[in-house]
Amino acid sequence: MILSLSKDAVQVLKEQDVVFLKNRVKEVAVKIKMGLVNQTRLLTAASELVRNMMRYANGGVCIIEVVSSGRNNGVRLTFSDQGPGIPDIDAAMRDGFSTGKSLGLGLPGTKRLVNEFNIKSKVGEGTVVTILKWANG
């Protein structure tokens, strides 16, 4: 059972919002005493996802939650956009696949950095990516 302890939504539409979002995520991670390496993993994952959102969907919303399960606390981030959607999620999750001009590491790399990774996308409607990183783990 995962309980949500706090919830906070951040709109990301401009590049300055990205910096603000990263600071908020860091604050939350520090508050639940997440270790430095896990903080770095979480922030890097957030950085990848927020870039995708900016590049492919012109921005969206990120919901920052503190969650708890038993004695373990964690941070859950939900990135939702109303962009074009991803036609082939399996391909997008493969290393080296990109429809843009990037390295194609964003999604598969992000998945490796977090504990839980969930992606839902509908062409023409948008994409929702949820990641969860436990403070210890």
Added chain:
Amino acid sequence: MDKIPILRMGNFLLVTIQVDLYDRLALNLEADLVQMVNKTGAKGVLIDISAVSIVDSFMGRIIGNIASMSKILDAETVVVGMQPAVAITLIELGLPLKGVHTALDMEKGMDMLKSMIGFTGGDVEDQTDDDSIIE
């Protein structure tokens, strides 16, 4: 608009990134640095990232680009001072930064650059330049 300063020291260019990079800043740095290599004929570029707490795939790519671009302009690039957590994250992300020379700190990076370009005191003629940062 933030700008990352590029210092010239003899044959080398020094860049110390003291803020967390965001995309636009990293792109500007890439452009500025390649311009500077071309303008000054620098033989080496030293990038200190000890104050950078996050390097994601985009910024990793920019670092790789800077190294390759400098290389074809006849300058070597050494990245120094990477935080351990950043190294862990980069590898897990799948970005081993191949082709980028790294060193633990500024001093070791400087030694590395000197040995790579076969340091023979070849910067003597540069001493007359008044925009030289030291000596």
